[in-house]
Amino acid sequence: MGENFVPALLVLGGMGLALHYEQLVALYDGAPPILACGPSVSGKSLAVQIAMSLIGEETSIGGYCH
Secondary structure, eight states, X not given: OGGGHHHHHHHHHHHHHXXXXXXXXXXXXXXXXXXXXXXXXXXXXXXXXXXXXXXXXXXXXXXXXX
């Protein structure tokens, strides 16, 4: 996993927030946005694709996804 560990961990944590968005909004009046940012070739796109595939989603906004 190497250098992709941190981006993958952050994206998977963000996916957990997204899956419980309605509950978080009810409890805390909002939820943070999920953003993947960083230098080129740091594993952001791969981490997002993996997280999306875990929930069966294939479309994305603002980025490239197969």
